[in-house]
Amino acid sequence: MVRLVLSYLKPHKGPLAIVVAQGIVQAFASLYLPDLNAKIINVGIAHADIGYILRYGGLMLLVVAVAAVAAVFGAYWSARVAMSVGRDMRGDVFRKVQTFSQNEINHFSTASLITRNTNDILQVQTMLVTLMGMMLLAPLFLVGGIIMALRQDLQLSWTIVGMVPLLVIVLVIVMVKLNPLFKRYQLKLDLVNQITRETLSGIRVIRAFARIDDEQRRFDEVNLEVADVGLKTLRAFAVVMPVVFIVVNVGTAVVTLFGGYRVAAGMPVGNLVAFLQYIGQILVALTMGTMLMAILPRASASLERLMKVLDAQPTIHDPEQPAALTSSNGKGPGLVEFTDVEFRYPGAETPVLSGITFVARPGQTTAIIGGTGSGKSTLVSLIPRFYDVTGGSIKIDGQDIREITREDLWSRLGFIPQKAFLFMGTIASNLRYGSQSATDDELWHALSIAQASDFVEDMEGGLDADIAQGGSNVSGGQRQRLAIARAIVKNAPVYIFDDSFSALDFKTDAMLRAALKDEMAGAAVLIVAQRVSTIMNADQIVVLDRGAIAGLGTHRELMESCPTYQEIVYSQLSEEEVA
Numbered sequence: 001m002v003r004l005v006l007s008y009l010k011p012h013k014g015p016l017a018i019v020v021a022q023g024i025v026q027a028f029a030s031l032y033l034p035d036l037n038a039k040i041i042n043v044g045i046a047h048a049d050i051g052y053i054l055r056y057g058g059l060m061l062l063v064v065a066v067a068a069v070a071a072v073f074g075a076y077w078s079a080r081v082a083m084s085v086g087r088d089m090r091g092d093v094f095r096k097v098q099t100f101s102q103n104e105i106n107h108f109s110t111a112s113l114i115t116r117n118t119n120d121i122l123q124v125q126t127m128l129v130t131l132m133g134m135m136l137l138a139p140l141f142l143v144g145g146i147i148m149a150l151r152q153d154l155q156l157s158w159t160i161v162g163m164v165p166l167l168v169i170v171l172v173i174v175m176v177k178l179n180p181l182f183k184r185y186q187l188k189l190d191l192v193n194q195i196t197r198e199t200l201s202g203i204r205v206i207r208a209f210a211r212i213d214d215e216q217r218r219f220d221e222v223n224l225e226v227a228d229v230g231l232k233t234l235r236a237f238a239v240v241m242p243v244v245f246i247v248v249n250v251g252t253a254v255v256t257l258f259g260g261y262r263v264a265a266g267m268p269v270g271n272l273v274a275f276l277q278y279i280g281q282i283l284v285a286l287t288m289g290t291m292l293m294a295i296l297p298r299a300s301a302s303l304e305r306l307m308k309v310l311d312a313q314p315t316i317h318d319p320e321q322p323a324a325l326t327s328s329n330g331k332g333p334g335l336v337e338f339t340d341v342e343f344r345y346p347g348a349e350t351p352v353l354s355g356i357t358f359v360a361r362p363g364q365t366t367a368i369i370g371g372t373g374s375g376k377s378t379l380v381s382l383i384p385r386f387y388d389v390t391g392g393s394i395k396i397d398g399q400d401i402r403e404i405t406r407e408d409l410w411s412r413l414g415f416i417p418q419k420a421f422l423f424m425g426t427i428a429s430n431l432r433y434g435s436q437s438a439t440d441d442e443l444w445h446a447l448s449i450a451q452a453s454d455f456v457e458d459m460e461g462g463l464d465a466d467i468a469q470g471g472s473n474v475s476g477g478q479r480q481r482l483a484i485a486r487a488i489v490k491n492a493p494v495y496i497f498d499d500s501f502s503a504l505d506f507k508t509d510a511m512l513r514a515a516l517k518d519e520m521a522g523a524a525v526l527i528v529a530q531r532v533s534t535i536m537n538a539d540q541i542v543v544l545d546r547g548a549i550a551g552l553g554t555h556r557e558l559m560e561s562c563p564t565y566q567e568i569v570y571s572q573l574s575e576e577e578v579a
Contacts, residue, residue, distance in 0.1 A: 342391030
């Protein structure tokens with residue numbers, strides 16, 4: 001964890017040098033003030049020397065001014081360094097997550113990754129600001145205060161010998177107790193975020209099934225657990241400050257009592273006053289230590305969680321020496337070949353897919369159909385390498401997709417996911433995800449093909465109409481058509497429709513498929529569908545059953561040879577419609 005923090009502080013050596021310098025200046029200035037005060041009392045006031053008082057009083061004001069300026073500079077640069085480290089860390093965590101496959105995202109969970117990139121980094125920033133403000137002041141005040149107190153009177157110094165070790169022991173015990181509590185607190189906070197995210201995303205389902213009270217109880221349980229862990233940490237921390245003040249105040253009372261005897265024995269009054277001020281500075285140092293004890297365990301837990309993300313190695317990555325993806329030997333562009341493909345999820349005993357072999361050719365439509373859980377969406381998720389095959393191979397244009405960069409692979413694909421997702425912005429900004437250089441005419445053409453131009457024209461602003469986060473201000477069918485238009489704008493050699501017509505009515509579905517057939521005449525099109533009417537006219541149909549190919553051919557061929565396909569067809573269409 002120290003290594004991680006130092007790696008982010010390394011680029012900020014200049015500002016850190018300023019912070020260190022101000023800490024030294026501020027500490028020595030503060031330690032010098034009681035000594036000056038003692039001289040004014042012992043000499044100026046004792047001998048009624050106004051000139052002496054003014055000279056040393058002016059010097060005290062100068063020292064205070066220097067300490068104040070140093071404190072301002074230190075606070076500014078400490079905050080700047082901490083914010084810069086937080087910015088860099090957030091960027092690195094975000095970029096790291098972008099490299100994760102679905103396996104890593106499932107392992108950490110979306111809610112936890114959000115918490116780590118927000119709350120955990122905030123804890124690290126808080127620690128850095130506090131640490132840089134106190135990393136020199138606390139030890140210098142503690143050590144310097146003890147040394148300067150010894151200079152005032154050795155016989156009173158035994159009070160410090162009894163006070164400091166006791167306080168250090170208390171702080172160490174509290175830190176050991178707090179560290180596991182803060183780890184538990186962050187884990188519970190992950191659960192709060194996860195439940196909140198689920199509730200907000202599924203609010204319609206919750207209301208439709210009248211489960212608001214149940215969800216409230218579920219949230220209250222986790223929320224109470226967070227509060228319980230938080231209370232335990234606060235109880236442990238609450239012990240520290242009273243102990244610090246009791247020990248220091250008892251020590252101050254003892255010093256004052258025995259100091260009175262020392263003054264009576266000839267010790268200058270100014271020395272006793274200075275000694276008490278140094279005791280106060282030791283208190284300040286221990287208070288700073290107490291604050292650090294409260295912050296460090298939680299920041300340590302957050303750093304540990306961040307390190308797990310930053311040190312995680314993605315299971316899917318680009319090859320060290322990627323091959324070039326080019327059309328050769330008459331293969332491509334857009335030829336997709338599955339050869340004896342197998343896939344199983346990490347830790348699973350049985351594969352989800354096995355023995356998958358077929359070819360999706362340019363200019364043809366390959367449909368994939370099967371029962372629920374047969375592996376249709378998993379199969380097409382292997383093409384863009386959302387997951388990697390665990391056996392066999394997938395080739396595009398004659399090249400194994402694991403031997404090329406993912407950027408090169410993705411540039412060849414137009415992917416329309418099962419759940420259409422739109423980004424907050426405008427219709428134009430969402431469509432230009434397909435191609436940043438697309439003109440307005442090209443956007444309208446894509447919308448026309450996707451049967452979306454009519455409702456976009458009716459929206460205020462047209463292409464500049466606002467889209468809410470997740471596309472929540474348009475219907476499910478409209479989201480699907482906009483997602484299809486976004487893929488059309490890309491003009492890719494391979495298009496993958498993962499059940500992307502499910503929210504469309506039959507008329508719109510038929511019009512859209514007819515328009516797509518003309519628009520994508522030269523591309524390889526793979527369609528995952530539940531409705532037989534969507535894929536009856538496909539050039540080839542892959543029928544999946546329990547992760548294996550149960551049939552492969554045209555609609556007519558499969559009606560003659562594939563019982564699984566016949567069962568699906570007759571469950572949706574009458575014999576007249578089939579004929």
